[in-house]
Amino acid sequence: MPNGLLLLTDPVTEYKTTGHAFHPAPLRFLKSSTTSTTTTNSTAMARSFSATFVFAISSRYDGLTSYGLAFVVAPTSNLSAANGVMDAAFRDINSNHVGINVNSLISRQAKPAGYYSDENGVFQDLRLNSRQPMQVWVDYNAQARRLNVTLAPIQVRKPRNPLLSEVIDLSAVTTDKMYVGFSASAGLSIGTHHYVLGWSFSLDGPAPPLDFSKLPSLPRLGPKPRPKILDAVLPLVTTSLVIVVLAAVFFFLWHRRRFTEVREYWEEEFGPYRFTYKDLFHATEGFSDRNLLGVGGFGRVYRGVLSVSNLEVAVKRVSHDSKQGVREFIAEVVSIGRLRHRNLAQLLGYCRRKGELLLVYDYMENGSLDKYLYNENKPTLHWAERYQIIKGVASSLLYLHEEWEKIVIHRDIKASNVLLDRQMNGRLGDFGLARLYDHGTVSKTTHVVGTMGYLAPEIIRTGKATPLTDVFAFGVFLLEVACGCRPIGSSKNNTEIVLVDWVLEHHRNVSILDTVDPRLMGNFNIEEVTLVLKLGLLCSYPSPSARPSMRKVMQYLDRGESIPDMPPTYVSYSTIAMMQNEGFDSYIMSCTPSNSTVSGKSSVTVLQEGR
Structure with missing residues (x-):
């Protein structure tokens, strides 16, 4: 524009809804001068760079959003085929955010527009299309391989904490010669203008600061100033307007309080x-x-x-x-x-x-597994479906215990926390009680949390959750799915029945198949059902050292390894509870093939840790 203002979009008509502007000459972004300009050389190192610019987005209509504006580093200045949108398919978080995109419309990282005050660290929201100039800093440190993006109003100096900070090696995605500039799109927002008031750029050093006194002014948007004759008329309606304004203020404060969040x-x-x-x-x-x-x-x-x-x-x-x-x-x-x-x-x-x-x-379309086990209005799950669900949950626990970057203890494995997707695959959910710690270290949990009937004997006494306490709960879960019974139930004469003890008794009497869910009506794979029942008993063994790891469990379920026979020293859960109440802790220790003390109680208060 005549005053030096860079106008990227001027969508008075639909023909000027996008615009691009680049520095006319490409810049060398790699330290190796022999790198091809058309292919990426991963051995060459990208140079550090710094950019700062002042922009403004102005719309004729309040609240109308556009596709936005981007600072661009690209191997070509021809972006005629490019287009950008705020779309759920690209996982945009909202229509007022700042993001880092690399060769994709899906942001590597995005956050709501705003900045963190240097005075108190409180996040200050900014509306990108507020018609007010704002300053952006884009800084890439090649040594640290870190890209920082910072946003603030022009009257605020650069905040110490960036809005976005991403670890990324740009050497892998840049060529030797790259163009630097801006791209903008108004989309369907007729009347939205994207301006760049000024910018500076530097390789291998900080960008020179901008002199705000020399920046061009934004054009006025909206109606012309009202005639002075109205000055005499307006006071006549002030009283009625005060009532309207007070009502609006009250509504605004009520609305704001209604959706107040805690954000530190x-x-x-x-x-x-x-x-x-x-x-x-x-x-x-x-x-x-x-x-x-x-x-x-x-x-x-x-x-x-x-x-x-x-x-x-x-x-x-x-x-x-x-x-x-x-x-x-x-x-x-x-x-x-x-x-x-x-x-x-x-x-x-x-x-x-x-x-x-x-x-x-x-959201899982078919809800939780327990509804299919205990709700008569739900269809009965076939054995093949149950076995597939069991294997899926076991696979997820192996991932949590051994295959992820940290050890994750779920601490609340049960049928009601296993969700079924559209294809009836089991998905372990509800991580509200989960705990994480590094491989090679010991869990520091100290509170008893979880659900009665799934709690390992040792956790009731010590409060220490480990992968093996998850294995115990998984063992109870196996019996629950195979038998269609809750971990703790009651008989017809109101006698308490512990599922693990009931299955153990039938196992000793060589009648373990009598515990299978009667709703299956005998339609099941005998070998698989027997495996699941025996594995459930093995996983819920009172001594933690005798329980298998989830890797072993997967080997048993995949039939790659035979499940061992039950140790003859298997003490029932009810017996442990009775002995604990009678003070026979030392006897329990000597009876179980482990140096670990196990204990149980007929009743226990299950605490909710930090919730």
């Missing part, structure tokens, strides 16, 4: 995993009862549909005392969100309000 400075690194309460509220229709999926000991679960992506989710509301390790808990929630296994229900993220946490999971 340390949550900045967890931004991509954070959902807004407002989005979850609308997704679940205000957490209405008609969207209630279930009520458990640790919260209510609601079905929801996110409006932006049309993604079905399950939202679990959990009470939480903010003083009880919330920072560590959120860190673990986010870590668990990085788990990827076909038999795990994906934990997508979280939201935090005062005294409350909301955990967001993938």
Whole structure:
């Protein structure tokens, strides 16, 4: 424009909705000058660079969003075939965010637009299409292989903490000669303008600071100033307008309080995993009862549909005392969100309000497994379906215990926490009690958490959760699926029945098949059922050292290895509880083939740790 303003889009008509502008000459981005300009040389190292620019997005209509503006480093200045959108297919978090994209429309990382105040660390929201100039800093450190992106209003100097920070080696995606510039698209937003007021760029050093006094002014948008004759008329309607304004202010404050969240400075690194309460509220229709999926000991679960992506989710509301390790808990929630296994229900993220946490999971169409085991209105699961579910859950536990970067102890394995997808595959879910620790170290859990009937004897006494306490719960789960019975039930004369003891008794009487779920009506694979029942007893063995690892369990289920015979020293769960109550701890220690002390109680208070 005549005053030096760079206008990328001027969509008065549909023919000017996109625009690109580049520095006319390409710049050398690799240290090796012999690198081809058409192919990427992974042995050459990308150079550090720094860019800063001031931009503004102006729309004739408030609230109307555009596709946005991008700072671009590309091997060509011809982007005629390029297009960008805010679309659920590309996993955009919302229509007001900043992202880092590398050879893809799916962002490697994205966060809501804003910045962290240097004074108090509080996150300050910014609206990108506010018609106000904003400054962006893009800094790549080649030695650290880190790309930082920082955003702030022009009256605020560069914040110390960047909005986005991504570890990435640009040597693998850059050629020797690259073009640097900007791209913008208004999409369907007629009347939206994208401006660059000024920018600077440097290789191997910081970009020169911009002199704001020399930046061009943005053109005025909107109607011309009103005639002075109106100055005499306006006071006449002031009184009535005051009432309207007060009502609007009251509504604004009520609306803001309604969706208030707790957001602290340390949550900045967890931004991509954070959902807004407002989005979850609308997704679940205000957490209405008609969207209630279930009520458990640790919260209510609601079905929801996110409006932006049309993604079905399950939202679990959990009470939480903010003083009880919330920072560590959120860190673990986010870590668990990085788990990827076909038999795990994906934990997508979280939201935090005062005294409350909301955990967001993938929605499973067929609900939880326990409904098919105990609800007469549900169809009976065939044995082949049950065996497939068992193998799927076992595979997910092997991944959690041994194959992921950390050891994950689930601590609440049971049929109600196994979810069934559209193809009736079992997916282990509800990681609200899970704990993580590094391989080669020892778990530091100290509270008894979980569900009665699935708790290993040693955890009741020590509170220490280990992979082998998960194995115990998995053993009870195996018996639950094969027998169609709850871990603790009652007989016709109201006598308490412990499932593990009942199956053990039939095993000793050589009548173990009599424990199989009668609803199967004998239609099952005898070898598989026998394997599952014996494996359930072996996994729920009172002594932890005698239980198999999940790797061994998978070998047994895949029929790659024969399951060993039950040790003759197998002490029933009820016997352990009775002996514990009578003070025979030392006798229990000598009876079990392990140096570990095991104990049990006829009743125990199950605590909820840090929730």
